[in-house]
Amino acid sequence: xxxxxxxxxxxxxxxxxxxxxxxxxxxxxxxxxxxxxxxxxxxxxxxxxxxxxxxxxxxxxxxxxxxxxxxxxxxxxxxxxxxxxxxxxxxxxxxxxxxxxxxxxxxxxxxxxxxxxxxxxxxxxxxxxxxxxxxxxxxxxxxxxxxxxxxxxxxxxxxxxxxx
Amino acid sequence: xxxxxxxxxxxxxxxxxxxxxxxxxxxxxxxxxxxxxxxxxxxxxxxxxxxxxxxxxxxxxxxxxxxxxxxxxxxxxxxxxxxxxxxxxxxxxxxxxxxxxxxxxxxxxxxxxxxxxxxxxxxxxxxxxxxxxxxxxxxxxxxxxxxxxxxxxxxxxxxxxxxx
Numbered sequence: 001x002x003x004x005x006x007x008x009x010x011x012x013x014x015x016x017x018x019x020x021x022x023x024x025x026x027x028x029x030x031x032x033x034x035x036x037x038x039x040x041x042x043x044x045x046x047x048x049x050x051x052x053x054x055x056x057x058x059x060x061x062x063x064x065x066x067x068x069x070x071x072x073x074x075x076x077x078x079x080x081x082x083x084x085x086x087x088x089x090x091x092x093x094x095x096x097x098x099x100x101x102x103x104x105x106x107x108x109x110x111x112x113x114x115x116x117x118x119x120x121x122x123x124x125x126x127x128x129x130x131x132x133x134x135x136x137x138x139x140x141x142x143x144x145x146x147x148x149x150x151x152x153x154x155x156x157x158x159x160x161x162x163x164x
Numbered sequence: 165x166x167x168x169x170x171x172x173x174x175x176x177x178x179x180x181x182x183x184x185x186x187x188x189x190x191x192x193x194x195x196x197x198x199x200x201x202x203x204x205x206x207x208x209x210x211x212x213x214x215x216x217x218x219x220x221x222x223x224x225x226x227x228x229x230x231x232x233x234x235x236x237x238x239x240x241x242x243x244x245x246x247x248x249x250x251x252x253x254x255x256x257x258x259x260x261x262x263x264x265x266x267x268x269x270x271x272x273x274x275x276x277x278x279x280x281x282x283x284x285x286x287x288x289x290x291x292x293x294x295x296x297x298x299x300x301x302x303x304x305x306x307x308x309x310x311x312x313x314x315x316x317x318x319x320x321x322x323x324x325x326x327x328x
Contacts, residue, residue, distance in 0.1 A: 068197060
């Protein structure tokens, strides 16, 4: 990650995309959201969704996966250039999670994140707090998920291993 | 589920608890949140968390699992008594997700949900919207997760299969 002083409001990260397959949808649902419209095609047809679709938590967790992959790729590239990388602290949480459309079998969701606020942390000297609007858009261009997450980002010259 | 007219603000649902094991924490993280402090004990000790801990998305998805189990148990009991059950519609989303403390290996999190608002849906005649504050508390009594979710609940006399 860049140090928080080097991040800019409006900066956009393209995180990549993921196609949701029936086995993946059912495997997540069996463990974390065993409602019939996430588990069984025939039952899903009769539900308000009309077809098998992914748990909203699956769509959200997939954002996390692509974000982690994106950050790890970026760090590896920075290290290859001999540049220092900023550590990310814990996330205090997020807000305004919206599941806007169902994610059906075969849908490909492209995820992106846009920086909407950067500020110095009051409680953690040397660190910043970054707020990001995260979105997922399906292959028809329809937004399916949107939420705002907040995360601590190390500042230039601050100690790593913080905040505790 | 009860019909939305039979739900009361302040009503509390005890959803049960779940102990987070190292294999479960690592399996979730490997698929959805492959950061070292969720995957590797030795690396976690050196991180800001100080020990292996669960992805926040894992803690949240586990709430969903216990909520689904709770609702399905309740519906089965109602059917056994010969009572009708209300259908639940999709969730438009949730808000104010807070990860308040890490969930470490061996922590047992008890989840509960409290109804904080019930209202008739404007867009979906006959249906209601229920807002619930969801919490998870560890074995020391410390809250670890809190968020507010919203879900459509069928009303008495309304058609099932809605809302679309």
